[in-house]
Amino acid sequence: MRPNVLDPLFAPVSVVDGIGPRIAKLLCNLLPVPESMQEPRVLGLVFHLPHSIIDRRKQPGIAFAPEGAIVTLKVRIDRHQPSPRGRSNVPYRVFAHDETGEIGFVFFHSKPAWLEKTLPVGEIMLVSGRVEWFNGRPTMVHPDHIVSEANAADLPLVEPVYPLTAGVSPKVLRKAILSALERVPDLPEWIDPHVVAKHGFSGFRESLARLHGPRDEADVDLQNPARRRLAYDELLAGQLALGLVRRKLKKTAGRVFQGSGDLAARIREAFGHRLTEAQERSLGEIRIDQEKPERMLRLLQGDVGSGKTIVALLAMANVIESGAQAAMMAPTEILARQHFASISPLARAAGLRIEILTGREKGKARDETLAALKAGDIDILVGTHALFQESVQFRDLGLAVVDEQHRFGVHQRLLLSSKGQHSDMLVMTATPIPRTLVLTAYGDMDVSKLDTKPPGRQPVKTVTVPLVRLDEVVDRVRNAIANGQKVYWICPLVEENEELKVASAEERFDTLKKVISAPLGLVHGRMKGDEKDAVMQAFKQGDIRLLVATTVIEVGVDVPDATIMVIEHAERFGLAQLHQLRGRVGRGSDHSTCLLLYKEPLGEVAHARLAIMRETEDGFRIAEEDLKLRGEGEILGTRQSGAANYRLASLADHADLLEIARDDARLVIETDADLHSERGKALRTLLYLFERDEAIRLLRAG
Template identity: 65%
Template sequence: MRPSLLDPLFAPITSLEGVGPKVATMIEKVVPADLGDRSARVGDLLFVLPHSVIDRRNRPGIALAAEGAIVTLEVRIDRHQPPPRGNRSVPYRVYAHDDTGEIALTFFHAHAAYLEKQMPVGEHVVVSGRMEWFNGRPSMVHPDHIAPLSDAASLPLVEPVYPLTAGLSGKVLRRAIGQALGRLPELPDWLDPTVAKKHSFPAFAAALERLHDPSDPIDLSPEGAAWRRLAYDEFLAGQLSLALTRTHVRRLSGRPLKGDGRIEDAIRKALPYSLTGSQEFALAEINADLAEPERMLRLLQGDVGSGKTVVALLAMARAVEAGGQAALMAPTEILARQHLATITPLAERAGLKVAILTGREKGRERSATLAGLEDGSIDMVVGTHALFQEPVKFRDLVLAVVDEQHRFGVHQRLAITAKGDAPDMLVMTATPIPRTLVLTAFGDMDVSRLTEKPAGRRPIRTVTLPLDRLDELIGRISDAVAEGQKVYWICPLVEESEEIKLTSAEDRFAILKQEFGDIVGLVHGRMKGAEKDEAMRAFKEGETKILVATTVIEVGVDVPDATIMVIEHAERFGLAQLHQLRGRVGRGDKPSSCVLLYKDPLGETAKKRLSVMRDTEDGFLISEEDLKLRGEGELLGTRQSGTPGFQVARIEFHADLLEVARDDARLILARDPDLQTERGQALRVLLYLFGRDEAVRLLRAG
């Protein structure tokens, strides 16, 4: 049960004064919590943090106030000048002065009686707002604050500025947040006193108070003690919930999977090459995990083309040797079919039966696959998330391999868990993830890294080219195609959009088709599955030599004789994505190149991004740079996918706290696995505060 102490924070925001359904909908747009299908609660408002402040301590006097500056002035009211009767387009002006000069306070669509009451002639008042100068005359349009001199002390001197959305005013949001802070109950402290002391963390309530009511702009720095305290709380909640998931998942005891090695040997013999040192090392780690009675939860990180699929296949072979079935799940159909094409010939040489299951298999074919999985005649199955939907039953699923994990959240991991008798799990990703993010998204897993490229892979030469040299590029491509080379041409959009002036895939396809004729193909996300497969087949078999595509081809598409990758408007892509796309070439034995086409002028970040791409092919290095340039939410794509994006923490500022939180979480659970002690109970409150309710449920289920 949620502690009743938290009830005030779990009330809907419509229980706050001045927040009706319409305002609530607008506030929900600025709440950083992942609301999913629930409405915003009072507690969510605590974490809507200001992004900057208005400093009203600037009091220069009228004549010395700079254009556009926010200033506070003490003035005497001289006269009111209402607009001519019947002409509402002329503003209402109130003239006032101080020792340095005169100013017009300007109001559109004003209520005269209200203004006369606020600013009686002869009265001294304090006004605060943005200065504007017209023809040498100072003016302030709609001052933010007006108060009699006697109430000047009530003006907020340093005022927080919050993220807003259309229709939501700062005043309304500030009032709602103020009420939420007022409802914050006295909470037990969940911090380890030594951690709190070492980092000079203020108390939880004091940290919130300082951020929402700053007395100096420095109070709002993400590197200040108040923000760091809340970031640590959020990390601790996340690490605790991952550690609980891990404990729970391991407790659903797996079983030791030991094989005799004959299937693995048969597959190794069928391989046209031998494994790299890091593939052998990763495989040894995986096999050691499989042999243990606890469940395996392992992340296999490897750059594009480092040979993850083969490692996964050999692990799946071990599972089949032990008498069970294995499943490989990919995020897209293109990728699932490609894995099938890689795995089937090798598996069949070892006498295994492999099937595919995506949303596209229908009728008899689908029924036969479902029957084969249920009676155990199918040893391995490759598919999309269709594999883990209700009607699919396995005779004995012992190993689930999930490719490109960041596309699937922790919840999907748990859904897979439910399919077999707690199958071992191997998760693969070609998105090189910086160490800090591995901790946040995969803190519940052990990690293996593939750091070498397979033998025979050639480095890829990367060049940057401005769009105005396009003709030159087309000439060079014409020569390359004549020599039998194949080209990917990536565009950021499917069709031209009004707002963004970019060449879309469809336009580029039309232009290149005029130049090269029928050897140009097109593939994008809006095509039907069968059309995409047909376009990929034609390119693979050489019927087309130039494939114009959107980023659908980013993950895992394998055409070994494609040697040129053109990325149009490269400045619009993130580093990780550029790196993924570049990895589609350089898969054969011929030298390959990647051309990053950009539109001048380039912003600072875009320049930096393109130069990183030119300088290195090391995916892990690229991912660290990407993190610096973009922040964590973008990197994991979490803004869309519901994996752990953060409400308060900013990886780029708070990464050092992440390891501390992980160690703290592991230590707590080692000492108090059911969170029953006094600190354990306080930590339950923390888990609820940061929306980690599932973790508390696991405590009960455990």
Template identity: 65%
Template sequence: MRPLELDPLFKPVDSLAGIGPKLAEALARVTGRDSADETRALDLVLLPPHGLIDRTLQSGITEAPEGVIATLKVRVDRHQPSPPGRRSAPYRVFVHDDTGELALTFFHAKQAWLEKLLPVGETVLVSGKVEWFNGRPSMVHPDHIVAEAEADSFPRIEPVYPLTAGLSPKVLRRSIESALELVPVLPEWADPHLVRRHSLPDFADALQQLHHPKTVIDIEPQTPARRRLAYDELLAGQLSLALVRQTLRKLPGQPVQAEGKLRQAILQALPFSLTGSQQTAVGEILTDMAGSDRMLRLLQGDVGSGKTAVAMLAMADAVEAGGQAVLMAPTEILARQHYATISKMAQAAGIEVVVLTARAKGRDRAELLARIESGAAQIVIGTHALFQESVVYANLTLAVVDEQHRFGVHQRLRLTAKGTAPHMLVMTATPIPRTLVLAAFGDMDVSKLTEKPAGRQPITTVTIPDERLGDIVERLKSAVLEGKKAYWICPLVEDSDQSELMSVESRHASLTKAFGKELAPMVGLVHGRMSSEEKDQAMNAFKSGQTRLLVATTVIEVGVDVPDATIMVIEHAERFGLAQLHQLRGRVGRGDSASSCILLYHGPLGETAGARLAVLRETEDGFRIAEEDLKLRGEGEVLGTRQSGLPGFRLANLAAHGDLLEIARTDARNVLHSDPALSGPRGAALRVLLYLMRRDEAIRFLRAG
């Protein structure tokens, strides 16, 4: 049960004064909630400003800098209403000070209201951007107008929040103020030593300071108020991860004792020898699995660093010890691809591998399930179909999860609920900075693959403006005629009014036309809206060489393996995140031929986009790229979408608050060590924090444990 003192903060936003259904929808959008029904007063309280408007700049009219917000003390001279019958013409009010004259300009304004607001002969304070037309200054729709007598009510410093259609800054500000009035007195959950050492305010004071900054410095991430709120958010995250780990660890592991005969058979049949970091990772995994505690390990390896081979060797030991292993992939394309790779490796050791996806129906499915239940199927590869109630394992010993950031913590738990508690190996090709590993996988040990397998060629990366598109198409035609294979990546599936980005369907049409009758059949198409069968057909045609240019969306970003593809063109590269560009680029350079990646951009490039593309030109080191990406974009974006099951922090910024993350992690571990049920006084306060930060699932683990 949520503590009663939090009830005011969990009031629906539409129960606050002046908020109707339309406004509630807009507030849901700015606070990142899925619907108005889910949006609470708490969401407004925890919405941080991202900038400030400083209205302290008071100058004379003629000294006001162009396009900058200025606050002017002026006298009202005369009104010039819109001409009769021309409502669209502006209504002007002329004012002056000692330095000159200014026109306050309004559109669709009511004359009576303006005459009351700006009486002729009165002195008023006005604030807004000053624009100059034909040598004359004008202020269109001033943000604030107050009489000289009410100067004290004038907002000198104003926080700026994210906005959306149908939401004005004034209305959002008013809604936040209403929500702030509901903040109750809450128990202190932070460690008193930490509060003293870092001079942190309490939670309620920190919120007041967040929303009522007095200077520009007050919204910096390193202010005590912002650090306090960041710490609370990080502590709630680390505490819930530690609770998950505590629950998972309670289930004893099944020690895997194997001589390694099957593993050796696979190693001998491999056409390459393992890199140093692959050998280290295999050693760490086997050591973990041999213990009585369950393994919870994250295997991080850049695109093409050989994670699948490492997983296969671990699965071989699990099978040799009399168990079964599963490998779960996020998409069907990927599951089938893993099946192709792994069944080849398993052949050498005589291990039976099956693939189970939603596509298996009727008798085929029944036969597969029977083989899994009897233990005849020793390695099972699939999508989240592996979780379903109907799937029963004979002796599930090891679960390998590929591209973990697409599966949340809950799915990890559902997998571990399958009978015994299997060891877990989680693989990701998204190199994640250390701070993010702690934030997202605080409950895991980490192995890293840092080298590329032998024989892999470096990829030449170039950035080219889209005016030179014609040259690129001609070069591609020549490459295809020489028998080379290329990808062309677009950001959208179909054209929409909202976006000028070239969609994959219209780009496919234009490239087919440009290639001419003879080469047109060589141009393939794949995107996420196709059915699984259509995607498979498109990928197989590309693999077999029926098509040699594949126009695609980012559906090919994860794991698609065509070793003889050597050219990657990414259109509108400036719109992609660094990690995603790096993943896409990793689809080429997988064979022994030299490869190239062409980043097509639409100029002029903004500073961040320019920096992103420059980093990509300079390095192929995924870990360095991930660190740069974190600096440039913040953690909410680094791992793709907000729905990635990874933290998208509101108040914490991992680039700025990495030190607090380490402290929060240690604190969470210490608390659970001394009070595993959170039943003491600080434990009770921490339960309040977990509910406050919407970590209710963690409370369920307390009960389950």
């Protein structure tokens, strides 16, 4: 049960002064809304931090107020000039002066009586807002604050600036946040005293108050001690939750898988290539895990084309030799079918039975596969998330391999491994993930890295070309196809979009068809699975020479003799995505090229992205740069998968705190795994505060 002390924070926002049903509904666009509720929680307001400040302490005098600057002026009110009768579109003006000059205050759709009362002629007033100059004369349209000289103390000199949403004014939001802050209870300290002392952290409540009541720019900086304190709280909650999940999975005893190596030898022979040093090293790490009586939870990270699939297959062979079954799960049908196509010949050469199960397998064939699986006649089952369904029952699942893990949430990961009695888990990703992200999203896993490419792979030459030179690119593609090459052409959209003015895949397919005589194909996400497969197969076999596609082909599609990749509107793609797409070429022994077409002018981030793509093919370096440019949520695809998406911590700015949080969480789990000590009870409160309830349920379940 959540501690009662947190109840005020978990109440709906409508309990806060000044928030009625209309504002509560608008706040759904700004703050997280829990699944069980129709509106955000008070906690959402409390954690909604300002990103900058408005400093109203600048009082330069009218003549010295810079264009566009927010200033505070001490003025005497001279006269009012109401809008002419019947012409409400003409603004109401109030003129005033100080010793340096004159200014006009401008009000649209105003109430004259209110203005006469607020700005009485002859009185000295403090007026604060943005100054604009027209024809050498200063004006201030709708000042932010107006107070009399006697009430100068009521003027907020430093104001926090918050992210906003349409329909909610800064004043309404600020009032609601201040009211929400009053509901924050005094909570027990959950941070280790040594960490508190070393980093100069103040208490949780005090840190929130400091961030919402900034006194200068330094108070809203990400490195401010109050912000670092809250970032640490969030990171510690995440690391502790992952650690408890890990402990639960490890505690349910695993099994020892120790095969003779005969199956693996047969697979290697059918494969016909020597494994790289990185592949052998990773395989060795997996074998050590498999031979321990604990469950394996390992992440196999490998750049595009580094040979993860063969490593996974050899790991499966060891489990199958020990009498169990293996499963391999991919996020899309295209990828599942591709894995099936690439590992089937090797598995069958070793005498293994391998089948596929996606949403497309239906009727009698599906029933036969399920029956054979339950009877233990199938050694390896490849599939999509269809493998999660209750009807899918293994006789004895020993190893679950999950590809492109960041597309699946942690819950799905646990669901699949629960299909087997204490089955091992190997997760693969072709998206190189920076160390900090490995810790946050996979803190519960050991990591193996494939950091070298198989021999014979050629580097891909990357060139950036402005879209105005599109005709030259089309000529080059036409010549390449005439010389027997295969080409990918990637577009960001499926169909034309008026608002974005970006070429769509369908539109580009139509224009290229008119100027290139070779057979063309089109693939996008709205096509049926078997249609997509048929086009991909035709491209692979060479019946299609140019494939126009959206990013559905991003992950794992393998056509070794494709040598040119054209990415249109490359400025619209993230770095990791560009790197994945580029990885579709350069898979054979021929020289390959990636052409990044961009629309001018380029923004700063897009320019940096394209420059990095030209400089390096190292996926791990690209991932680190991507983290700096885009932040963590995008890289892991957590927008879809519900994994760690931080509200208070920034992984690019607080990476040092993440390491400390991980070490502290490990120590807690070693010394007080059930969180029974005084600090342990405080840490339970922390887990609830950051909505890591699953971890507490695991504690209760033992």
